[in-house]
Amino acid sequence: MADTEEPHSVEDDLFKEPIKKRRRSDRDQRFRAFPSVEQCALKEYEKLESRTRRVLSNTYQKLIQSVFLDDSIPNGVKYLINRLLALIEKPSLDPVYIGLFGSTGAGKSSLINAIIQRAMFLPVSGESICTSCIVQVSSGCCEQYEAKIHLLSDQEWKEELKNLTRLLHGTEELGREEAAAWDRDDAVEEAIWKLQMVYGNGAESKSYEQLLRVKPKGKIPASRIITLKAEEAGELSDKLDAYIRTQRRGWDGESAEARIWPLIKHVEVTLPKSELIPEGVVLVDIPGTGDFNSKRDEMWKKTIDKCSVIWVISDIERLSGGKAHGDLLNESIKACQRGFCRDVALVVTKTDKLHLPEYLRERKGGKQAIQSQREAVLERNEMIKLERNRILKNKLKRKLPGDFKVLEASDLVYTVSAQEYWQQAFLTEEETEIPKLREYIRKSLLDKKRRMVTKYVTEAFGLLLLTDSFNSAQNLPSEHLHMSGLRRFVEEKVELLEKAIAQCFAHIERPLQEGVRTARASYRRILGACLVRSKGNQGFHQTLKAVCLKNGIYASRTLARIDLNEAITQPIYDQIDPVFGGIFRTGKPTDSALMPHIDAFKHSLQEKMTEIGIRNGWKYDSYKKHFLIQEISTILGGLEGHILRRKRRIYESLATSVQNDLKPCYEEAAQITGKRACERMKDVIRRGVDQQVAEGMFERAQERMQHQFQQLKTGITERVMGSIATMLTLASSQGDGLYKELADVKSEYKEMEKLHRSLREVAENALLRRGMQEFLLRMSPGKVGSPRALQ
Numbered sequence: 014m015a016d017t018e019e020p021h022s023v024e025d026d027l028f029k030e031p032i033k034k035r036r037r038s039d040r041d042q043r044f045r046a047f048p049s050v051e052q053c054a055l056k057e058y059e060k061l062e063s064r065t066r067r068v069l070s071n072t073y074q075k076l077i078q079s080v081f082l083d084d085s086i087p088n089g090v091k092y093l094i095n096r097l098l099a100l101i102e103k104p105s106l107d108p109v110y111i112g113l114f115g116s117t118g119a120g121k122s123s124l125i126n127a128i129i130q131r132a133m134f135l136p137v138s139g140e141s142i143c144t145s146c147i148v149q150v151s152s153g154c155c156e157q158y159e160a161k162i163h164l165l166s167d168q169e170w171k172e173e174l175k176n177l178t179r180l181l182h183g184t185e186e187l188g189r190e191e192a193a194a195w196d197r198d199d200a201v202e203e204a205i206w207k208l209q210m211v212y213g214n215g216a217e218s219k220s221y222e223q224l225l226r227v228k229p230k231g232k233i234p235a236s237r238i239i240t241l242k243a244e245e246a247g248e249l250s251d252k253l254d255a256y257i258r259t260q261r262r263g264w265d266g267e268s269a270e271a272r273i274w275p276l277i278k279h280v281e282v283t284l285p286k287s288e289l290i291p292e293g294v295v296l297v298d299i300p301g302t303g304d305f306n307s308k309r310d311e312m313w314k315k316t317i318d319k320c321s322v323i324w325v326i327s328d329i330e331r332l333s334g335g336k337a338h339g340d341l342l343n344e345s346i347k348a349c350q351r352g353f354c355r356d357v358a359l360v361v362t363k364t365d366k367l368h369l370p371e372y373l374r375e376r377k378g379g380k381q382a383i384q385s386q387r388e389a390v391l392e393r394n395e396m397i398k399l400e401r402n403r404i405l406k407n408k409l410k411r412k413l414p415g416d417f418k419v420l421e422a423s424d425l426v427y428t429v430s431a432q433e434y435w436q437q438a439f440l441t442e443e444e445t446e447i448p449k450l451r452e453y454i455r456k457s458l459l460d461k462k463r464r465m466v467t468k469y470v471t472e473a474f475g476l477l478l479l480t481d482s483f484n485s486a487q488n489l490p491s492e493h494l495h496m497s498g499l500r501r502f503v504e505e506k507v508e509l510l511e512k513a514i515a516q517c518f519a520h521i522e523r524p525l526q527e528g529v530r531t532a533r534a535s536y537r538r539i540l541g542a543c544l545v546r547s548k549g550n551q552g553f554h555q556t557l558k559a560v561c562l563k564n565g566i567y568a569s570r571t572l573a574r575i576d577l578n579e580a581i582t583q584p585i586y587d588q589i590d591p592v593f594g595g596i597f598r599t600g601k602p603t604d605s606a607l608m609p610h611i612d613a614f615k616h617s618l619q620e621k622m623t624e625i626g627i628r629n630g631w632k633y634d635s636y637k638k639h640f641l642i643q644e645i646s647t648i649l650g651g652l653e654g655h656i657l658r659r660k661r662r663i664y665e666s667l668a669t670s671v672q673n674d675l676k677p678c679y680e681e682a683a684q685i686t687g688k689r690a691c692e693r694m695k696d697v698i699r700r701g702v703d704q705q706v707a708e709g710m711f712e713r714a715q716e717r718m719q720h721q722f723q724q725l726k727t728g729i730t731e732r733v734m735g736s737i738a739t740m741l742t743l744a745s746s747q748g749d750g751l752y753k754e755l756a757d758v759k760s761e762y763k764e765m766e767k768l769h770r771s772l773r774e775v776a777e778n779a780l781l782r783r784g785m786q787e788f789l790l791r792m793s794p795g796k797v798g799s800p801r802a803l804q
């Protein structure tokens with residue numbers, strides 16, 4: 014890669030060298046989780062980025078110096094200055110969030126421990142229960158282990174308290190039998206436990222107002238954050254454990270730390286520099302069910318949505334037939350529809366658990382005779398991979414548009430054993446597949462870095478090109494600019510765009526209508542299934558009350574998530590899913606996709622800008638042409654980001670609409686106490702839903718989704734229209750006599766051009782190195798072993 018250094022003085026050197034060295038060694042430290050081939054690529058990308066930042070800074074300084082003392086700064090120049098500053102200040106890389114999404118006991122904590130190679134989180138045994146709060150693990154630059162425990166705010170806890178007490182009180186008029194069943198209810202048990210934890214025994218019989226006056230037993234810091242530090246992982250683990258792990262039964266004499274548990278919102282753990290997980294990656298342990306507390310439940314959804322990779326974690330023994338497993342997968346696929354997630358994988362845990370005689374008995378004619386536990390485990394792993402890969406791919410294909418990245422992945426399933434990673438009783442480290450997951454993590458970060466730097470350098474080059482063109486003094490306007498012509502042109506194009514968007518959104522109409530029809534036909538059956546428990550009403554009273562208190566959604570740490578609104582709208586989602594994904598797809602252009610229309614619009618603007626530019630004396634070069642597109646994207650106000658954000662709201666609008674319509678019915682049901690409360694609650698819900706459906710609940714949901722699409726269309730056109738002003742400013746800056754001779758940025762432009770060329774070189778180098786590495790591995794697998802050996 015070309016290496017151009019700025020000319021500098023000896024004095025500069027005296028100060029700069031040590032800093033440079035330090036930076037370099039910092040960089041080496043940060044990349045140490047990567048094998049040498051990946052390190053090289055990362056370093057090259059970082060170098061490209063930091064040089065680009067330097068060029069941008071120099072250009073910025075030159076520009077502000079040349080206009081600093083002026084009374085008025087031309088608008089076009091202001092635009093350039095602001096854009097340069099925005100690029101300079103752009104953060105280097107948002108973390109890559111990898112969500113480990115699984116039910117309690119699936120083996121998430123053990124998996125994280127194995128990946129980071131530290132006994133950081135104590136695994137739970139069957140009897141005890143662990144916190145359902147979200148735990149984030151990342152590695153940082155400090156030397157210590159650190160944990161930050163974030164607590165609910167005062168207001169958030171009060172809201173929780175209100176709901177917990179509402180849930181508990183009102184059992185007074187129950188019959189004896191019902192009261193006994195009531196006590197065995199999970200929701201009740203959990204509410205009692207939470208109140209006793211925070212306020213001590215007897216709290217469960219106090220009212221909300223009384224509890225507000227009771228001082229919590231644990232110490233709650235005003236900042237609502239508890240920070241723990243330790244030199245060793247084990248030491249932090251001990252300290253942390255007291256807060257987040259707790260025995261469900263027998264809470265007498267719980268420590269003050271444990272008493273904080275119901276207040277915990279989420280926990281952030283930072284490891285010192287790690288050789289195993291690179292800086293910039295955050296592993297997030299996401300419990301599978303969500304939470305009764307609205308704030309925590311909201312966080313749960315948001316956390317799932319911010320993950321760019323989701324691993325669905327499933328215990329090998331609960332893989333087949335488990336409803337929870339299916340629910341988790343569905344939720345992850347939804348995250349791909351709503352959020353930023355582009356990559357889903359299934360991680361099957363505890364693969365060492367195999368009863369050999371049983372396995373051999375049930376094994377249907379394998380190729381070879383199985384001699385040992387190891388062979389059996391490996392054979393079963395292969396089978397699981399084949400089978401689950403196929404099932405998962407089919408499922409994803411049905412739900413997501415064809416060009417979704419995850420569909421191209423060859424490996425969608427990993428079969429791991431955290432236990433064997435430590436013990437290696439019969440599997441090697443490689444065979445536990447923990448190293449494979451680490452490779453996955455590194456690859457995700459490297460991919461993101463590559464995409465980010467490519468975009469950054471391209472954008473910077475486009476901006477330098479624009480600055481340089483602006484600065485062209487040779488050809489001052491020879492022709493008068495027809496501003497009204499340009500305005501008319503853009504307005505016409507906007508009109509065309511509006512029509513195209515309307516056509517593209519129209520694709521959702523039919524499946525939406527079809528979905529509503531199916532939902533109407535099936536809601537009674539679906540609701541029935543949600544309201545009936547195989548063991549009767551026993552233990553279901555209060556769970557149902559909790560569902561009603563939370564407007565149809567109940568999430569606890571122990572039960573599968575219940576969401577009545579989502580359940581009855583599911584038939585609509587089933588119909589619209591592929592079309593919805595198709596509208597927002599980013600890859601190959603199709604009729605139903607939105608982005609190609611936006612791109613076509615951008616191209617037409619770019620053509621016009623170039624045309625005007627040439628007339629105004631911009632230096633024109635067809636190779637530079639496409640950089641204007643980049644700038645036009647920015648001028649259009651981050652349209653893509655806007656669309657992505659709205660997408661989520663549109664998708665959720667169906668379930669939200671149904672939830673709104675059913676609110677009065679949930680409220681009515683939540684008030685019910687006394688004899689046969691559970692049956693009466695169910696009646697109220699059934700009747701309420703019947704009535705709402707008769708009054709057009711599903712049609713209203715359909716309308717609301719259509720309205721959301723309409724709003725997105727308006728939002729896009731408004732943004733586009735708003736950007737015309739900037740376009741006109743840029744196009745007229747020279748023409749209307751506001752032209753200002755700016756500092757010469759030629760050398761910066763040249764350097765930026767070189768950096769931009771290097772992008773391709775870096776990508777080619779990475780490919781070449783990977784190829785060489787694979788070649789070496791193939792030639793001498795014995796000697797080289799793993800990629801790490803090439804370091």
Ligand SMILES: Nc1nc2c(ncn2[C@@H]2O[C@H](COP(=O)(O)OP(=O)(O)OP(=O)(O)O)[C@@H](O)[C@H]2O)c(=O)[nH]1
Pocket residue numbers: 115116117118119120121122123124135136137138139142143144300362363364365366429430431432433
């Ligand atoms: N045999 C075997 N047992 C495992 C393995 N991984 C985890 N376990 C056991 O499974 C149980 C649950 O593991 P955890 O790692 O605590 O599960 P989790 O998903 O973090 O559970 P929560 O903390 O409740 O969310 C513990 O008893 C572990 O010892 C494994 O690879 N093999």
